[in-house]
Amino acid sequence: MKKTNQTALAAVTIAAGLMVGGASASAGAAQCGRASWYSLHSKTASGERMNPSALTAAHRTLPFGTRLKVTNKSNGRSVVVRINDRGPFIKGRVLDLSRGAANQLGFISSGQTAVCMARV
Numbered sequence: 001m002k003k004t005n006q007t008a009l010a011a012v013t014i015a016a017g018l019m020v021g022g023a024s025a026s027a028g029a030a031q032c033g034r035a036s037w038y039s040l041h042s043k044t045a046s047g048e049r050m051n052p053s054a055l056t057a058a059h060r061t062l063p064f065g066t067r068l069k070v071t072n073k074s075n076g077r078s079v080v081v082r083i084n085d086r087g088p089f090i091k092g093r094v095l096d097l098s099r100g101a102a103n104q105l106g107f108i109s110s111g112q113t114a115v116c117m118a119r120v
Contacts, residue, residue, distance in 0.1 A: 032116040033094030035070070037102030044085035051098070058085035058096035066119060070095065072105040073114040079104045080120055 039052035046064040050056075057068065062083045071078040081101050088096040095117060099108070107113040 030116060030118040031094060032073070032114070034092055034112055035095040035097055035102075035107075035115040036088060036090070036093055036112040037097045037099055037108065038087075039099040046084045048084055050085070051100075053100040054098055055079055055081045055101045055104070056084045056098045057081040057101060058087035059083050059094070060086060060088075068095075068117045069120050070097065070101070070105065070115050070117045072107060073116060075106050077105050 038058075040050045041052070042050055044050050044056075044058070057070070059066070059068075062068075064083055066083040067080055068083065069078055069080050079101050081097060085096070088094070093112070095115060097105070102108050105113065105115070
C-alpha cells in the first residue's frame with residue numbers, strides 16, 4: 001500500500017473513532033422521554049422525606065444527588081432537579097418529578113409530558 005493511502009486510511013479511522021466516541025458520550029448525557037409527577041409525604045428511596053414542593057425527581061438508575069436540567073418539550077420551560085428517589089415504575093416513562101417541579105414545567109393538569117433531560 002502506498003504511503004499516502006496508509007496516511008489517509010489512518011486519518012479516516014481516527015476520525016471515525018472520534019465520531020463514534022462522541023456520539024455515545026452525548027447519548028449517555030442526554031435522554032428524552034415521558035415524565036409524570038407525584039406527590040407523597042412518605043420517605044424516598046434515598047431515605048429523606050418526600051417534599052412535594054421541592055425540585056426533586058425519581059430515576060431508575062442515576063445516583064442519588066445527581067442534578068438534571070429537565071426541559072418540557074411542549075412549552076420549552078426548564079427546571080433543575082435533584083434525584084432522590086427510584087422510579088418511575090410505569091412502562092414508557094423515564095422520570096417522575098415532584099409536584100413542585102411539574103408545576104414549574106407547566107404540566108400539572110395533564111399529569112405527564114414529553115421531556116428531555118441532561119446532567120448539570
